Amino acid sequence: MGSNMAIRLQETGFSVVSVFDHRREAAREVAARTGAVVAETLAEVTAGSDVVFTVVGTDREMDSLFRESGDSLLQNAGGRIFVNCATVSPGLHVEIERRAQARNADSLEASMASSIPQARSGTLYLMVGGKKEVLERVRPVLDALSAEIRYVGPAGQAARLKALVNMVMNINTAGLAEGLGLADALGMDLSMVREVFSRTGAASRVLETDGADMQNRDHDVYFSAAHAAKDSRIALDLAREAGLSLPLARAAAGQFDRMVEAGLGEIDKSGVSELTFLTRRARTSPPGHANE
Secondary structure: OHHHHHHHHHHOOOOOOEEOOOOHHHHHHHHHHHOOEEOOOHHHHHHOOOEEEEOOOOHHHHHHHOOOOOOOOOOOOOOOEEEEOOOOOHHHHHHHHHHHHOOOOEEEEEEEOOOHHHHHHOOEEEEEEOOHHHHHHHHHHHHHHEEEEEEEEOOOHHHHHHHHHHHHHHHHHHHHHHHHHHHHHOOOOHHHHHHHHHOOOOOOHHHHHHHHHHHHOOOOOOOEHHHHHHHHHHHHHHHHHHOOOOHHHHHHHHHHHHHHHOOOOOOEHHHHHHHOOOOOOOOOOOOOOOOO
């Protein structure tokens, strides 16, 4: 996501000054496309930038970017704005805002309810949390990346909403995989089933994006099963804090956990269908790889 966002910003007239990635080859590829410098340290990214975007996968990775000692984006961060796009725990976004403000910087969470093609085309749907005045300062940059920006509220609120979005999406994905798996077991034509689903109460955005992939076993990754598992846990943590039991969310999380345990965590979430089709349930390796 981050690489496509950087390329989009460069193409729309913004100067992409530096890029940082622990996967050095990935950083070099983006730098070659954007004219950016490959930063050797996190502090170097901050030093050359007015606005810094972060896109990481986990709480631990996010926390490490903003550590309060050693190499960090917070070094000499006064006047900078950090726009954090990761789906991580809401409380961590609140903590990052606190750390940034302690150094006379600002931060926003810009949770993305879209995928790689939208990042590349500048049509992301962004849910923003943080100070509204900070959003207005970076709105021109966010406008270049998005089709719509929804301001949700103070720090942590956008992350909470994103957790709910992904919780419902993951439930829908697991449910669709079960529906198509049962249809296949009953000998039905899956193309016909998907068409009927699309015209009835079984219709969903997930059907549009994942239905054919489930049928055709095309699980090129746009949103990995590992991320689905992680995001499901964030939502379940919020439910536990609120005193709610969410059996469907828990069941869906269990399916994505099973994928990770079976070595399928890095394929797309549509691969949950590998668990629900009778002809596929014995598989423990990603499609295209022989079982060990």
